[in-house]
Amino acid sequence: MKKIGFIGLGIMGKPMALNLLKAGYELTVYDVLAERMDEALKAGARRGLSGKDVASRSEVVITMLPNSPHVREAVLGRDGVLDGAKPGTILVDMSSIAPLASREIAAQAQAKGVAMLDAPVSGGEPKAVAGTLAIMVGGPQETFDTVKDILAKMGSTVTRVGAIGSGNVTKLANQIIVALNIAAMSEAMVLATKAGVDPEKVFQAIRGGLAGSTVLDAKVPLALKGNFKPGFRIELHIKDIANALDTAHELGVPVPLSSVVMEIMQALKADGKATNDHGGIIQFYEQLAKVQVRA
Amino acid sequence: MKKIGFIGLGIMGKPMALNLLKAGYELTVYDVLAERMDEALKAGARRGLSGKDVASRSEVVITMLPNSPHVREAVLGRDGVLDGAKPGTILVDMSSIAPLASREIAAQAQAKGVAMLDAPVSGGEPKAVAGTLAIMVGGPQETFDTVKDILAKMGSTVTRVGAIGSGNVTKLANQIIVALNIAAMSEAMVLATKAGVDPEKVFQAIRGGLAGSTVLDAKVPLALKGNFKPGFRIELHIKDIANALDTAHELGVPVPLSSVVMEIMQALKADGKATNDHGGIIQFYEQLAKVQVRA
Numbered sequence: 401m402k403k404i405g406f407i408g409l410g411i412m413g414k415p416m417a418l419n420l421l422k423a424g425y426e427l428t429v430y431d432v433l434a435e436r437m438d439e440a441l442k443a444g445a446r447r448g449l450s451g452k453d454v455a456s457r458s459e460v461v462i463t464m465l466p467n468s469p470h471v472r473e474a475v476l477g478r479d480g481v482l483d484g485a486k487p488g489t490i491l492v493d494m495s496s497i498a499p500l501a502s503r504e505i506a507a508q509a510q511a512k513g514v515a516m517l518d519a520p521v522s523g524g525e526p527k528a529v530a531g532t533l534a535i536m537v538g539g540p541q542e543t544f545d546t547v548k549d550i551l552a553k554m555g556s557t558v559t560r561v562g563a564i565g566s567g568n569v570t571k572l573a574n575q576i577i578v579a580l581n582i583a584a585m586s587e588a589m590v591l592a593t594k595a596g597v598d599p600e601k602v603f604q605a606i607r608g609g610l611a612g613s614t615v616l617d618a619k620v621p622l623a624l625k626g627n628f629k630p631g632f633r634i635e636l637h638i639k640d641i642a643n644a645l646d647t648a649h650e651l652g653v654p655v656p657l658s659s660v661v662m663e664i665m666q667a668l669k670a671d672g673k674a675t676n677d678h679g680g681i682i683q684f685y686e687q688l689a690k691v692q693v694r695a
Numbered sequence: 696m697k698k699i700g701f702i703g704l705g706i707m708g709k710p711m712a713l714n715l716l717k718a719g720y721e722l723t724v725y726d727v728l729a730e731r732m733d734e735a736l737k738a739g740a741r742r743g744l745s746g747k748d749v750a751s752r753s754e755v756v757i758t759m760l761p762n763s764p765h766v767r768e769a770v771l772g773r774d775g776v777l778d779g780a781k782p783g784t785i786l787v788d789m790s791s792i793a794p795l796a797s798r799e800i801a802a803q804a805q806a807k808g809v810a811m812l813d814a815p816v817s818g819g820e821p822k823a824v825a826g827t828l829a830i831m832v833g834g835p836q837e838t839f840d841t842v843k844d845i846l847a848k849m850g851s852t853v854t855r856v857g858a859i860g861s862g863n864v865t866k867l868a869n870q871i872i873v874a875l876n877i878a879a880m881s882e883a884m885v886l887a888t889k890a891g892v893d894p895e896k897v898f899q900a901i902r903g904g905l906a907g908s909t910v911l912d913a914k915v916p917l918a919l920k921g922n923f924k925p926g927f928r929i930e931l932h933i934k935d936i937a938n939a940l941d942t943a944h945e946l947g948v949p950v951p952l953s954s955v956v957m958e959i960m961q962a963l964k965a966d967g968k969a970t971n972d973h974g975g976i977i978q979f980y981e982q983l984a985k986v987q988v989r990a
Contacts, residue, residue, distance in 0.1 A: 573883035584875030613908030
């Protein structure tokens with residue numbers, strides 16, 4: 401499989417597409433915003449005119465789009481991927497979307513002879529550029545085996561976790577834990593600071609024990625500097641937690657903490673902080689407690 | 696300082712006292728339940744008749760009791776430590792109690808010429824036996840310097856984090872993060888399992904990224920086996936979160952997630968699960984979602 405279509409050349413999609421070009425694949429690209437394609441075209445990609453056009457010229461079609469509705473539109477909509485894809489084409493959706501949406505889209509693709517994987521990523525723009533994303537894949541083993549080498553050009557770990565939708569389920573599990581671990585760190589550190597204890601000393605005292613986490617080590621030092629530059633923006637984490645809540649409600653799983661952290665992020669968004677790093681969840685607490693966690 | 700008094704020989708206090716005897720200190724012990732003293736007496740401790748009696752025979756008095764009211768009673772109550780302590784005596788409260796209670800008790804001790812440290816521990820019974828607890832200390836630097844060698848016989852890390860109460864503030868920060876990280880793991884893993892994905896694969900896929908934590912690595916493998924033997928009991932974590940909520944409310948710090956995890960633990964307690972390990976927080980989710988996270 402040498403002919404790849406790539407739809408969605410945003411902050412993440414563009415560097416991912418460039419890494420495929422660098423690896424020697426024949427790439428046809430498409431984005432609804434034409435100027436987003438410029439860099440890939442200059443690097444040797446062919447210009448696609450629509451999802452349909454891209455699919456008609458590709459053996460594997462990759463989509464990297466903001467959320468479930470965009471993927472539905474690009475794949476199932478008019479002049480979409482399924483309008484142009486021949487039977488045997490493989491569709492790899494690398495967007496982070498609702499797992500139940502992945503399953504529905506895959507079923508419609510299947511009906512046209514198109515096998516689909518959901519393969520959301522974690523790691524953000526720097527790792528997209530470096531080609532070191534973590535890629536979590538759901539879908540048939542044999543489809544996975546066919547495109548694994550392609551995915552490996554964009555990520556340093558490519559793990560199949562189960563059937564279609566499993567990649568996005570894993571991503572949601574990841575995002576629930578990250579948001580809640582940040583909020584946990586925030587409640588603890590703001591309480592300690594307001595109680596008059598040096599937050600840096602609290603951090604050093606607890607990080608080696610059961611409270612230790614990658615979030616603690618990554619986000620406390622930034623909070624101590626008041627640095628909330630993204631990183632991963634609160635508005636994107638809102639999208640992921642919205643998908644987690646929808647999925648949980650449809651499946652009958654209570655997620656009370658996730659629903660509270662959603663409200664906290666919504667409050668920050670209402671306060672104009674949606675584009676801050678998700679480490680800025682601590683600002684919700686700092687503002688209400690009238691204290692700043694600073695070294 | 697060779698003469699030490701030790702009040703409270705429960706699950707934690709007894710092995711801590713035995714480690715001090717082993718190190719060669721002259722120990723006078725007291726517990727309201729006389730039989731709890733037996734092992735220490737056999738190992739060479741002297742029997743104290745009351746807090747007052749212990750204090751009158753000691754240069755340093757250590758208390759290791761369940762919660763704030765017990766420490767108040769043992770120190771400030773009739774025949775308590777302050778009734779017997781000479782000026783210059785040092786009081787080290789190693790119980791996990793409300794930081795504001797530590798400050799009040801210390802002020803009353805100070806009025807009698809007794810300097811106090813709060814020095815709660817983390818690590819549980821096995822580390823109490825091994826003498827490898829983490830000890831977080833609040834109080835004057837010079838008092839800390841005087842007793843540091845004594846504390847080092849019970850713990851492998853002895854850290855002064857600030858003024859009186861800071862030890863317990865740090866402990867509460869630790870316990871907030873641990874409870875919430877366990878609940879975060881639980882929401883994520885139960886959702887993934889109910890969505891049909893192998894929880895072991897989800898765990899392996901996310902543990903190396905930003906979702907990674909000591910809680911994830913310690914508690915997911917136990918949940919996968921359905922092993923909720925303590926460890927650290929839910930009823931003890933309820934006590935710590937109750938102190939965290941009281942402290943937060945008195946200081947004006949919002950802790951919405953801590954209040955939700957409190958309700959989750961109360962629900963488990965009402966269901967007869969208070970003596971399970973706090974990793975059993977996941978059972979709240981498993982029962983309601985009617986699914987078990989199992990390998």
